[in-house]
Amino acid sequence: MNRGILFILTGFLLGGAAVANDGDAASAQRLINLSRIAVDEGHLADAFEMLNRARRNAAPEVWRECTRKMMSLALRLGNTGDAKRLLTEFQKAYPDMDTAWCRFISGRIAFAEGRLPEAVKILSSAVGDAALSRDDVVIAWQTMVRANLSMKQYAEAEAIAAKLQNTADTEAERFWGCSRRIFARIMGENPASAGEFFQKRPKTVLESDKHQLDKLELLYWLRTGDFDRFQQAYDRVSAGSSSDSPDELFFQVNRAAGEYLQNHGRAREGEAYFRKAVSFAPGEALQRRTSIQYIDCCIAAEDYAVAAQAIRNYLNRYSDDPKALDLRFNMARLRTKGGQPAEAIKDLHDILADPDIPRAARFAAGREAVDVAVAAKDAAWERNALERLSQFCRDKEERAVVAMLSGHCEYRAGQFAAAAGQFAAAAEGKDSETARFWQLQSLIKAKDFAAALPVAEALRQAKSEEVRGAAAFYHAEALENTGKSAGAIAGYLAFMEAFPRSLFRPTAAYRAASLLSGEKKFGQSQQLFAAFAAEYPEHELAPSALLEMQNAAFLNGDEKGMRQAVERLQQGYPASTCTGTALFRMVDYYRSQGRAGEALKVIDDIESISGGDEAQLAQCLYDRAVILEKEDPSASCRLLEELAQKYPKADILAEAMLFWGNILSNLGDYGAAAERYGKAAELRPEGRFNEICRERRADSLINEAARNGSSEMLTAAADEFARLAESPDPAVWGAAVFKQGRAMELAGNTRSALTYYKEVLYRAVAAVEKGQLFDRLWCSKALYAAVRINAGRRTVSAAREALQLIALARDLKLETDANEYSRLEEELRNRIRF
Secondary structure, X not given: OOHHHHHHHHHHHHHHHXXXXXXXXXXXXXXXXXXXXXXXXXXXXXXXXXXXXXXXXXXXXXXXXXXXXXXXXXXXXXXXXXXXXXXXXXXXXXXXXXXXXXXXXXXXHHHHOOOHHHHHHHHHHHHOOOOOOHXXXXXXXXXXXXXXXXXXXXXXXXXXXXXXXXXXXXXXXXXXXXXXHHHHHHHOOOHHHXXXXXXXXXXXXXXXXXXXXXXXHHHHHHHOOOHXXXXXXXXXXXXXXXXXXXXXXXXXXXXXXXXXXXXXXXXXXXXXXXXXXXXXXXXXXXXXXXXXXXXXHHHHOOOHHHHHHHHHHHHHHOXXXXXXXXXXXXXXXXXHHOOOHHHHHHHHHHHHOOOOOOHHHHHHHHHHHHHHHHHOOOHHHHHHHHHHHHOOOOOHHHHHHHHHHHHHHXXXXXOHHHHHHHHHHHOOOOOHHHHHHHHHHHHHHOOOHHHHHHHHHHHOOOOOHHHHHHHXXXXXXXXXXXXXHHHHHHHHHXXXXXXXXXXXXXXXXXXXXXXXXXXXXXXXXXXXXXXXXXXXOOOOXXXXXXHHHHHHHHHOOOHXXXXXHHHHHHHHOOOOHHHHHHXXXXXXXXXXXXXXXXXXXXXXXXXHHXXXXXXXXXXXXXXXXXXXXXXXXXXXXXXXXXXXXXXXXXXXXXXXXXXXXHHHHHXXXXXXXXXXXXXHHHHOOOHHHHHXXXXXXXXXXXXXXXXXXXXXXXXXXXXXXXXXXXXXXXXXHHHHHHHHHHHHHHOOOHHHHHHHHHHHHHHHHHHHHOOOOOOHHHXXXXXXXXXXXXXXXXXXXXXXXXXXXHHHHHHHOOOOOHHHHHHHHHHHHHHHHO
């Protein structure tokens, strides 16, 4: 019946006067009759209110009947509070009446409140009382079955269900008992024992009963592990179920399917079944428990974003959950794992901003927010979270925690000095040792080795062996970087002996060996580098150690040790650049010893293992040319020409061109030499190498011009020297200005030549006045040339100028031929006198 029609009918039956007088017997009866209609139509709350009105000022028997019906309705509505209140009123009014029925209601209330063992005990005593009606006995048995099933007391549940089945008055009761017996057997220790029932599936009267059996069979396939059969039937059976209303059995089916899939490593598939189980769950308690199972399943499936949203939905619906705060924290962690750091930060900031949450929990939320920001690698979030967190500090320990987190924040940002300060503050807390250790690392990173020394010294007495070892290493490193090499060597060696398994040990060995070389203790250095390469052959520094071993052996005069280092490199690291460097170093060594044959043999070895490396092959050609230069300059030039043709982009080509120019210059082919010097300068357009090449090119042009009288070559040489004269290097400008004068003199322009020669001397005077250096060799040459020209002019003014220049040379303390200059002075003074 439509609810609106029900209300209209209520008003019509009662009439205005009757409604005003709830105590009228006829009106009360009408309300009781209407309540029955409301119950039949499913309007339980309306029926409850009608009965409540009917019992006002009613006769005792009417009041008693209404109160009993209201208790049953309250339980059906899930309102245990009203049921308990009405039971108390009833027992107070009629303490000796309907005691069995009162126990029956008490048992149902206990069941509704989750006190399952108590409910079973009370209901067992009630059904044994003959005063309890048959209908109430059936309800009591059904409640006891449900309670035992919830407690997983499947044998007890099956026994009571069998009793109900065997004594049932109706087909519905019989089926209910039968279905619960099968359900209990399926869920029990031997689910396969229910198989016979499904083989002889009974014919049921109602289609709904058949549907229940289908659901039981689904549950049976799950419990017996036949998931394929379950899947084949699931869609067909689920089509007849609607999530608009609770369905206890289909709830059990979906929850069991979710559990099965989760337990078999298929949690992502199980999520959908748990979602359905929540929608079919009969009652809030089961909905809550299954919602938590669904969340756990999402986590097991690593579906973190979905799990976080499920928690959010759960909290929106059940904000009174005692574990709500834990769930909020977990939600933030899941959002982080699910790639939603911004949402996680927001969730945690909501906790921080909630004044109803205890301060300690808000402090924990702040720490969590920092961790999330770190995981998201977002420094701005991290600093914001630290600022919020610092507002909740209440004692020294919490301030130390914030300082530690801030220190790590600064450390990750590369602000090592600031990090060291934060860690020093964190050392005031209980985790002092860890804070000091991070302070030490920060100071090392900040290169504040002087400040690191006392911290490292103190940590050498730390409780943790790992910290003691690191402190010993850092102490030695700080000594090394504060210029205390001897102490650093001793520190590294002592560390290696005390902490043989430390990860720092290879670095300590390498540094100690390097410092020993710096202290010119080449024998010890050589041994330590050799030991390093033997002990750590897979270490990235092993090839470098052997190269350094070779260098130490060379400085120690140990040719055998040099060869051993090279052999170990060739055997263990043939592709390493260190191997090539070591072999070329042996070439240089043999060449310096005049052992050309051995040097060439090493070059053959390099070429054989080069693997077509153009840089190495180019270097080999160059070294061959250098070795052959004295014995056969022409062959050396041919090799250099081959190098230029084959490897025009090789780094060594610039040096090869310079060397080729030197050979040609020695052979007197100045024009060709100038060309090679020019090419070398082009290849390296900057630096001292470039200046040397340009100077030699200009020299070659002058020499060639002196031979063939080319004015163009002299001009080109003068221009080159003019550019070189701008160099700040005294040796470069001294030579350049002098040679400008030489070029002018060769061109027959002695006046200009004299100007350049004097400029060398005047620039030297200016350098002395500024406290700068000048090149004495070129100044001496310029002096002699200037004096020579003046002496040759045969004039008094020229003689006076020459004498002034000689006096200037003495002021500059130039090295001169004393006898020669004394003779010149005497000659020049006589010229002036006469």
